[in-house]
Amino acid sequence: xxxxxxxxxxxxxxxxxxxxxxxxxxxxxxxxxxxxxxxxxxxxxxxxxxxxxxxxxxxxxxxxxxxxxxxxxxxxxxxxxxxxxxxxxxxxxxxxxxxxxxxxxxxxxxxxxxxxxxxxxxxxxxxxxxxxxxxxxxxxxxxxxxxxxxxxxxxxxxxxxxxxxxxxxxxxxxxxxxxxxxxxxxxxxxxxxxxxxxxxxxxxxxxxxxxxxxxxxxxxxxxxxxxxxxxxxxxxxxxxxxxxxxxxxxxxxxxxxxxxxxxxx
Amino acid sequence: xxxxxxxxxxxxxxxxxxxxxxxxxxxxxxxxxxxxxxxxxxxxxxxxxxxxxxxxxxxxxxxxxxxxxxxxxxxxxxxxxxxxxxxxxxxxxxxxxxxxxxxxxxxxxxxxxxxxxxxxxxxxxxxxxxxxxxxxxxxxxxxxxxxxxxxxxxxxxxxxxxxxxxxxxxxxxxxxxxxxxxxxxxxxxxxxxxxxxxxxxxxxxxxxxxxxxxxxxxxxxxxxxxxxxxxxxxxxxxxxxxxxxxxxxxxxxxxxxxxxxxxxx
Numbered sequence: 001x002x003x004x005x006x007x008x009x010x011x012x013x014x015x016x017x018x019x020x021x022x023x024x025x026x027x028x029x030x031x032x033x034x035x036x037x038x039x040x041x042x043x044x045x046x047x048x049x050x051x052x053x054x055x056x057x058x059x060x061x062x063x064x065x066x067x068x069x070x071x072x073x074x075x076x077x078x079x080x081x082x083x084x085x086x087x088x089x090x091x092x093x094x095x096x097x098x099x100x101x102x103x104x105x106x107x108x109x110x111x112x113x114x115x116x117x118x119x120x121x122x123x124x125x126x127x128x129x130x131x132x133x134x135x136x137x138x139x140x141x142x143x144x145x146x147x148x149x150x151x152x153x154x155x156x157x158x159x160x161x162x163x164x165x166x167x168x169x170x171x172x173x174x175x176x177x178x179x180x181x182x183x184x185x186x187x188x189x190x191x192x193x194x195x196x197x198x199x200x201x202x203x204x205x206x207x208x209x210x211x212x213x214x215x216x217x218x219x220x221x222x223x224x225x226x227x228x229x230x231x232x233x234x235x236x237x238x239x240x241x242x243x244x245x246x247x248x249x250x251x252x253x254x255x256x257x258x259x260x261x262x263x264x265x
Numbered sequence: 266x267x268x269x270x271x272x273x274x275x276x277x278x279x280x281x282x283x284x285x286x287x288x289x290x291x292x293x294x295x296x297x298x299x300x301x302x303x304x305x306x307x308x309x310x311x312x313x314x315x316x317x318x319x320x321x322x323x324x325x326x327x328x329x330x331x332x333x334x335x336x337x338x339x340x341x342x343x344x345x346x347x348x349x350x351x352x353x354x355x356x357x358x359x360x361x362x363x364x365x366x367x368x369x370x371x372x373x374x375x376x377x378x379x380x381x382x383x384x385x386x387x388x389x390x391x392x393x394x395x396x397x398x399x400x401x402x403x404x405x406x407x408x409x410x411x412x413x414x415x416x417x418x419x420x421x422x423x424x425x426x427x428x429x430x431x432x433x434x435x436x437x438x439x440x441x442x443x444x445x446x447x448x449x450x451x452x453x454x455x456x457x458x459x460x461x462x463x464x465x466x467x468x469x470x471x472x473x474x475x476x477x478x479x480x481x482x483x484x485x486x487x488x489x490x491x492x493x494x495x496x497x498x499x500x501x502x503x504x505x506x507x508x509x510x511x512x513x514x515x516x517x518x519x520x521x522x523x524x525x526x527x528x529x530x
Contacts, residue, residue: 128471129471129472129473132470132471132472132473132477133459133470133471133477133481134455134458134459134462134480134481134484134485135459137481137484137485138484138485138488141485172500172501176495176496176499180492180495180496183448184488184492186452187451187452187455187488190399190452190455190456191455191456191459191484193399194398194399194400194456194459194460194463195459195463197399198459198460198463198464199463202467205397205398206393206394206397206398207394207397208394208397212397212398215399216398216399216402219399219402219403219456220399220402220403220406223403223449223452227445227449230441230445231441231445234441235437236437
């Protein structure tokens with residue numbers, strides 16, 4: 001934005017108005033739809049475990065059921081919502097939005113950790129082997145990547161050490177790997193669902209048992225939630241607009257690196 | 266680019282030079298790596314079917330094995346490569362690149378169709394039920410979406426009827442759904458692999474049978490190929506630069522819609 005030095009205050013107030021622009025008209029509907037899908041995924045997982053797997057408990061054979069429920073709440077629903085924070089909170093201070101993004105990921109991580117402990121503890125108590133299936137290989141990989149991504153994201157964007165230029169260079173990588181880890185989490189959930197179904201139903205799966213049909217619907221819902229979140233994330237015109245404070249920072253940076261005056265950019 | 270009317274020919278030659286700019290330095294290495302991964306995926310699928318499933322034939326119980334091989338070649342490797350066409354062929358005429366993109370999808374579709382016929386024919390001959398599993402539901406959905414996406418893409422971008430403005434508005438949707446269908450194809454392949462493994466190995470899967478370990482590795486390779494293709498597709502600075510002809514068209518369009526003169530944009 002060209003801003004003649006004589007009317008700087010007028011320019012700033014224009015920028016503030018621009019940065020408090022209303023969200024794109026269709027965005028709230030898409031976000032609402034994604035939340036409806038996400039809650040339906042969690043509810044359907046609960047219904048599946050309640051109706052066909054005897055519900056949930058820590059100290060019994062039902063301990064296994066803690067695993068799918070925690071993973072769906074943590075690494076599907078909350079992880080997806082953490083990615084959407086920058087699309088939903090468009091006019092709040094960048095730092096507040098960052099903290100919310102980081103916190104949602106912390107909640108997701110803790111819930112997923114409970115789910116992980118549940119399955120290892122269940123295996124140990126029953127003498128089952130660990131980490132032999134594709135689901136478990138993908139799951140451990142995703143969990144480690146998720147932790148590393150959080151640590152690196154925290155040290156670059158929330159810890160006050162990293163320079164503006166370092167943040168700018170890391171940001172696209174953080175976004176790409178964030179979306180990728182979310183998609184890998186969804187793929188891992190689908191593999192786990194399939195594994196749980198086939199171990200129990202075996203060839204009965206092909207007779208359209210009600211549990212099989214419900215689990216198939218759950219699988220489609222999981223995939224649909226992923227597509228909805230990805231669509232909202234990748235729509236170019238729905239990206240969070242840069243705020244006045246960020247524009248000023250970006251100008252300062254341009255000035256420092258290119259020797260330009262902020263008003264001539 | 267500002268181009269004073271007095272030196273139009275100089276400007277045009279500058280544009281030609283710009284449009285024949287060399288590819289970003291790292292891009293060829295990433296593309297080579299993705300191709301290595303893709304070929305390894307196809308080879309590992311062949312090795313799995315050859316070593317543990319008796320190989321491939323149409324008129325026998327081996328007919329089933331045609332299905333995974335065709336799906337991996339068509340809906341994973343070729344579909345992925347069709348998406349990469351615009352990153353690899355950066356300086357060729359837009360129309361040539363489009364035709365190659367469309368043709369690769371046609372090959373992928375035909376090979377996938379053979380794979381689909383193989384599994385339905387195998388089921389019919391053996392009296393097995395069709396379309397009961399999550400893998401089959403996702404598979405049919407992906408196959409139909411792939412066909413519709415191709416048809417709509419063809420009528421917008423290759424059939425000479427659609428206007429420039431219609432194409433511009435449809436392009437982001439085409440790109441999003443193209444990438445989504447590719448990811449859904451990969452997810453479906455992983456579900457199918459898991460299904461084939463569990464039906465045959467059952468509880469022996471947990472004893473680290475060589476077939477199980479090879480199939481797990483194949484699963485990780487499939488996921489890695491997806492991540493590699495997605496990374497190349499989404500790197501903003503690796504997008505195909507607009508060519509002189511497209512810039513001219515875009516200027517004409519701007520002129521028509523905004524009443525601007527091409528040289529003043």
